[in-house]
Amino acid sequence: MAHPEYILTLSCLDQRGIVHRVSGFLADHGCNIIDSAQFGDAQSKLFFMRVHFSSEDASVSDAALRADFGVLGDALQMNWQLHDAGKKPRVMLMVSKIGHCLNDLLFRYKSGLLPVEIPAIVSNHTDFYQLAASYNIPFHHLPLATGAPMEVKRAQEQRIMEIVEANQIDLVVLARYMQILSPEMCEALRGRAINIHHSFLPSFKGAKPYYQAHDRGVKLIGATAHFVTGDLDEGPIIEQGVERVDHSMGPDTLTAIGRDIECVVLARAVKWFTEHRILLNGHKTVIFN
Template sequence: MSYPEYILTLSCIDQRGIVHRVSGFLAEYGCNIIDSAQFGDAQSNLFFMRVHFSSENPTLADEVLRVAFAALATSMQMTWQLNDAAKKPRMLLMVSKIGHCLNDLLFRYKSGLLEVEIPAIVSNHTDFYQLAASYNIPFHHLPLANGASSEAKLSQEKRILELVETNNVDLVVLARYMQILSPALCIALKGRAINIHHSFLPSFKGARPYYQAHDRGVKLIGATAHFVTGDLDEGPIIEQDVARVDHAMAPDTLTAIGRDVESVVLARAVKWFVEHRILLNGNKTVVFR
């Protein structure tokens, strides 16, 4: 017999008895813990916990469980979420003219490696409308001309936010979307928008960063996935990785290696998000892998 499964994530001031009270609550309500992870941050004095459990009481309604846990959470001043493990998060993808991250995420989605629903792909260019059609995903071309006025940018971002809201989007992924989001949109998407960039920032800004890196003789290239904030490319880091390169590699080789790293790093960050493994800890994250 299969039972409904949930994923509980929480954070609160570190104090004695948190694990005992959470596990005791779940036992009292006929729930069985499948796996659990916790972390106490001595610097922030915060405690973080992720619990994957099944509800084995056939008479326990979902709303009753949530209301009951809310009382416990309030008594311990917890920030918490209780997610249905069977529900696939809804992810909106944004891209410009470079498609390696988009291609990778779509492949993982189609092959079942990424348990999500993708209701829309948004781009300020038309390069990938046929790719979107091949996956039967609606493609929304929202152009933004070079040097567009702030009014035009806000109008375009309003349409993006409308798509997020009408499609009940849980996560927005900037899969090499080469536009800076306004502070207002960053606030609206706080904690549910992920970006990817090469890890040379701020050393190699602007166009063709891997060519700039080649000119400087770098020995490591890498990528960073992070939450989007109003501080460009400085949001809480979720995942990073590097690849070693050497003097014999041409700029095009560095670019290809770098794009592979970007794709893998972004995919990991997205997977951890949809599995509810990422908790914000101020300007940092706690990731229960």
């Protein structure tokens, strides 16, 4: 019979003996470490660790494992989480009228490349309800007109949060959802909402960024996946990708290349989140690949 597996993630003030105490705890509780990674940040003075292990002593219950580790966590003032490695995280996808990231994530999910459950897709438009139906995923159309008053926006976001709670969502993915979330919603989803957007050198904002980039003759285009915060497009970065371009490429070609990069970068970020590889380090992230 297979033993239950867990993923432990933690961060705390860096000090001697953390790895020894964590590995000793696991050994004393009948656990076998499958893989482990750690990092000490000299700047923030914090220590980060991810341990994938199996629990091989049937007399040690899940509740006992968590309660006993809580004692160690308190002693070292840890921020820690213990995840059931066999449980697929529940992901909600949000999209507007551009569907390449949505389509890519759904294909990866259906083909088993992305080990998640997707119980809901939310959109402020109806463009992708048939795509959602083809995957047998409930589609929630929550319209929000451009320039809608704040009370209408708050009501729409409240409905979104009701869907999050009702479906026990672990991660919200803004797969080209073209609405700015309110500070209140950003705070409610802190650490569990990921956004994808283009990132150019230099950066171009507003309508048709790939056309702006073409007009300026850029040589690199790319994309950034980051956690959602109240500071627009400035949350902790999870993953980035770039591609070289040249003068022979028109704006439509740049758009196509950029969308491919967005799909890959977002998929990596979502996969790393669902595998509990991302730890927050202030305004930055630690990624255990």
